Amino acid sequence: MDFARTKIWLSCCTNAIINLAKQALELALDEKNILLQEVNHRVKNNLSIVASLMNLQSEKSNDDYHKQLFMECRNRLDSIAAVHELIYKAKSYSHINFKEYLNQIIEHISDSYKSFEHIKIIKGITEVDIDISAAIPLALIVNKLITNAYKHAFSNKTEGVIEILLVENNKQVFLTIKDNGQGFDKTVIPKNSIGMEILGGLIEQINGTCNLTSDEKGTQYKISFSKK
Secondary structure (H helix, E strand, O other): OHHHHHHHHHHHHHHHHHHHHHHHHHHHHHHHHHHHHHHHHHHHHHHHHHHHHHHHHHHHOOOHHHHHHHHHHHHHHHHHHHHHHHHHHHOOOOEEEHHHHHHHHHHHHHHHOOOOOOEEEEEEEOOOEEEHHHHHHHHHHHHHHHHHHHHHHOOOOOOEEEEEEEEEEOOEEEEEEEEOOOOOOHHHOOOOOHHHHHHHHHHHHOOOEEEEEEEOOEEEEEEEEEOO
16 A cells, blocks of 8 residues: 555656646747747847948938949848748748748849839749758849849840849759840959859858850859758
């Protein structure tokens, strides 16, 4: 009888300890999620403040060159802020839906180039979940390539098309950005070109590869990388 009572007592104690451990773990998890959400929210707000300051500085610029620089910097900040907004809404700290993210980036850039009404954006974007560590470099790549197309691809044309494609196949992600502009000669790109150096660095961050083709029919960048 004493043995049976002891067994019951031990079982009750074990269950109580397990319940307390579960409660402590759930509390710690809730606190971690709240903290991460607060950090993401603050980062997003701070980036928005910096972007607003750049807008003000752009308005004070006396020439188009510096206004363009501030606008491009603001677009990059908007792209980074969009990551934090999606993390905050989705409550995911490992992967995000890049389709939703990419649509936001394209919208931000298009709003910045409203005066380019003769340029049309075509999207072929499928649902692709990617690691958050790859999201920001990939967003900055998209930002740069679309911006370059707006600025340089159609200077001799009255209308044009920029096409953005995103697909996944066997854990391999393919991002294609192409235009039907006048193209350019790849052999005359300076080796010390800051733009190409930045692009190369961003592609390296996602362990990706880039295939660039350009002729009189337009320019195409095809970037691929493996999902983690």
